Amino acid sequence: MNTLYEMFKSRAEVASAEVHRFPDQGKACEFVLELLREQGVAEGPQPGAVWAGRRLLEAPGLSYVVTREAAASAKVGISEMDWALADTGTLVQDATEVEKRLVSTLPPIHVALVGTGQLLPDLAAVLGKIQPSKAGYLAMITGPSRTADIERVLTIGVHGPLRLIVVFVDEAARGNA
């Protein structure tokens, strides 16, 4: 798993993602909370962060009710991913629920939590696990949104997030396995 993680980290960083790893959910949530504070959205009063998924963290500025309006005005979007692909630094998610797509497309920062145990070697491995009959919208994410449409100069954050922060949680690996 460590080899896959190291590979993921280096490939994802090439694609301008930020990658962190924590031993358990508690530590991961502390990190997220710290980030929300840093971004000045932890304390509210308006929700500056939206989370699509399980209720793992509580903060006044964090909402689990994800509407398009809330996502459009939030600074941070948080969601859990289903897999991570080491050789391209890619996150994969069944994003059929629209909330999952809203938090990862509209806010300028996307925090993606994923179990270290969900690391797979490559695209081939995940395509073998995916069943399009069950997932209406499969999303693969590699780094933040980017463009090079003006003079071929790489520029981060055109329509989607400007920052992609990947948070690996080791404990979840045991839980899911």
Place this chain on the structure above:
Amino acid sequence: MKTEFKDSIHAAVNNANLTGALGRFSEAYRVNRAKAYEGIDFEALREQIATVKSSAAAQLDALGEAFKRNAEAKGAKVFRTADPEAVKAYILALAKEKGVKRVVKSKSMASEEIHLNKALEAAGIQVNETDLGEWIIQLAHQTPSHMVMPAIHMTKEEVADVFSQEVEAGQAPDIPKLVKFARAKLRPMFLEADMGISGANIAVAETGSLVIVTNEGNARLTTTLPRIHVALVGIEKLVEHFNDVLPILRALPKSATAQLLTSYVSIISGQVPNTDGSPKELHIILMDNKRSEMAKDPKFKQALQCIRCASCLNVCPVFRLVGGHVFGKVYTGGIGTILTAWFDELKKSDDIQALCIQCGNCKEVCPGKIDIPELILELRRRLAVEQGQPLVQKAIFSVVNNRRLFHGMLRMASITQKPFKQGKFIRHLPMFLSDLTDFRSLPAIADVPFRDQIKRINQPKGKEKAAFYSGCLIDFSYPEMGEALVQVLNKAGIEVVYPDKQTCCGAPARYSGAYEVAAQNAQDNIDALLEEDVKYVVSACPTCTVALKQDFIGTFESLGMTDRLEKARRLAAKTIDFSTLVKQLVDEKRLTFKEGKDLGAFTYHDSCHLKRTLKASEAPRELMRQAGYQLTEMAECDMCCGMGGSYSLKLPEISAPILERKLQNIKATHAPLTVMDCPGCVMQIRGGFDKEGAAVQVEHTAQRLADRLE
């Protein structure tokens, strides 16, 4: 060639912004693409893609039906049509029924193909492109110049001007700020749109899935925020199985932008929820527009293996000079020429097909394994059949087809050229011929052609014989190359015979689409070269070698002259290029180099046909090293020199800047000697240096080996 077309070329090659941007990009692309493919067996990968795509192309109708069934089972509505007008009518009717006022689009070349925006706007619907490049050209009222990077022809200053004029005054030419501006302006468009229109990179029949690949994230927004999603998909995007997605997804980002994977890949299978919880309306339009016809064509069905990565544009020496707009309004570059001929009409490709210099770069990198140069030749052939050849060309080929007359005229030229000759060069030609010597000197016609000179060479009678196929340039301009070849082979105990009835290899005719002329040339040469029983047929011109080894067969096959194939194959089996043969003889110890001597540095220019068709790039380098020279590689050593046979005569305005780049790369090595295996490249490069007055020696490999062998 039409005057407007020549004018558009002239404007493009003189647009420093355009050629600068494209030139820098193509240089970086080569390096980055190679890096992205590191550790990957590209040949195996593209074989997989070619198999998947060709199998799909052979059953488009069945796959279209299966896709419809499977996507509709998941709540999508699928509309299959052959007619671009029906596509527009369908979308307009849908928009009217649902009260659509605003549309956002993520990139779709199929919608460019049918000029969808115009139709929507005419119906009073506001349409916004959301891919940054597409939005820029939409605002600038232009068309895309590149399939992947639509606005690559514009500078940041031009983009700032367009934004200032069309959206909000006062935008500065600062790229991060311009991108931020686009984000801010387009975000409300996404949120307010009633309909999102996207394309798709792959459509999977067995699951009814669409695969959409982007970097900006605009496709995710387009397919998520508006309540209606319309996907417009050309049927060449169909594949049979979900597994077929893998090889395409592995290759597309690497070939398109040298990325391991794009930022976003979305796989949409059926209806998904809207933001208000209602099921999103999903309409998928499978558009044929001549693709089925293409699939039925034995030659062009191959073009359906394209995955639209545009790598054929990125490696093309002509594209990087002229950009996309010279090619037309929708599909550009090599594959674009072919698609335009089919989706639009054959006639539309009349001018643009001539842009192809047949260097073969695109064929090497195509992840769909499409022989683009060959398909462009086939367009040329069909155009020549449909419209007839130009008069001048016809007159020339009628001479070439009559060996006695052709050779007689060349001999005559050695006398009539006298007023223009300076030493071994012709530096200026009068009047309408002046273009030909504007950017490079031409070689003078030799006083005594090689076919006469060889008779005076006293050769040892050997048991083994090789027939020498000289080609016109060595015969009439560079007989010294022929002499060197004879010396080298003699040293290996091989006697060289020169079949007198050999004539032009037919390449000029074939590359102009005049296949009947090429077939006659082929027949004459086959008869001449098989007359005597020799072990090898050797040539020191890669284009001629390819003609003997491959093109004769190809020409006969194209024309259905199957009775001639047996002899053509016999000749092909004996044919070998000079350096490959000499390397063999050295390896067999039939030739040995003289004891070590430091002869200084040289740089090697890979000729297109030698490197990419005959796959001989190491042999000449190795021979030169063993002879005592040190290799200093130049940048882009295997990039075309701009000669391309008659290309440099037809399009000197493109040939000249390609040559200039080659000369710069050579000079940057500071090697006093440039070596190559092709007399055509020698003519171009030596002529270029002569015009410049630069002191770089340009020679054929044979000339540097002869006196270094025992």
